[in-house]
Amino acid sequence: MLVKLAELASAKSRESLMDSPRNVETAMYVPQKSLKKTFGNVHKKTNIHLMKGKQEVIDSLNAGLTIELTAVNQYFIHSKMCESWGLHKLAKHYYEESIEEMKHAEEVIDRILYLDGVPEIARYDIINSGSSPEEQISYNLRMESKGVETYNKAIDVCIKFQDSGSRDLMERMVVESEESVDWAEAQLDLIKMVGLENYLAQQIGEPK
Ligand SMILES: [Fe+2]
Numbered sequence: 001m002l003v004k005l006a007e008l009a010s011a012k013s014r015e016s017l018m019d020s021p022r023n024v025e026t027a028m029y030v031p032q033k034s035l036k037k038t039f040g041n042v043h044k045k046t047n048i049h050l051m052k053g054k055q056e057v058i059d060s061l062n063a064g065l066t067i068e069l070t071a072v073n074q075y076f077i078h079s080k081m082c083e084s085w086g087l088h089k090l091a092k093h094y095y096e097e098s099i100e101e102m103k104h105a106e107e108v109i110d111r112i113l114y115l116d117g118v119p120e121i122a123r124y125d126i127i128n129s130g131s132s133p134e135e136q137i138s139y140n141l142r143m144e145s146k147g148v149e150t151y152n153k154a155i156d157v158c159i160k161f162q163d164s165g166s167r168d169l170m171e172r173m174v175v176e177s178e179e180s181v182d183w184a185e186a187q188l189d190l191i192k193m194v195g196l197e198n199y200l201a202q203q204i205g206e207p208k
């Protein structure tokens with residue numbers, strides 16, 4: 001009799017779960033650790049939505065996202081300013097950088113969403129427009145160096161929480177930032193070697 005009642009109860013609860021459409025907005029986010037402690041593996045049979053990623057990893061990804069979103073805007077304003085100064089080659093470089101940074105931001109956002117986290121899309125670092133091409137290069141060097149530091153810290157967090165997918169993404173991002181650091185350093189070296197005027201003469205190029 002008891003077995004029959006239990007069967008009936010579980011059939012009823014299955015029925016009600018199937019009947020009620022899953023409401024994404026009100027899905028409960030319960031830390032996996034505390035849920036397991038309380039209910040063992042029961043959560044597998046419930047409608048409770050568990051976060052796939054560790055909050056520490058999501059926070060690290062969001063720190064990277066802040067750098068990317070800052071870079072999108074900083075490179076974009078540098079591109080527009082260089083265009084207005086007639087430095088079309090430099091303007092083209094910054095425009096392409098800005099688009100690249102947007103693609104990086106997209107990848108980081110996709111990863112955060114995959115992990116069931118919330119992408120911090122309204123968080124920015126200081127966007128430095130700079131008042132000369134040389135100053136802009138220095139600001140970009142500073143920003144990209146911060147990116148290298150941020151992503152290296154994120155990689156440590158990914159290793160700690162055994163999140164290989166996020167680690168792979170962070171490793172690609174750190175290499176991208178290192179390449180931009182390298183580019184900015186090379187420009188500053190060139191300015192020292194050939195002088196600012198000669199350097200800028202090489203950056204005039206053709207208008208779009
Ligand atoms: Fe980037």
Ligand SMILES: [Fe+2]
Nearest residue numbers: 071176177180
């Ligand atoms: Fe970058």
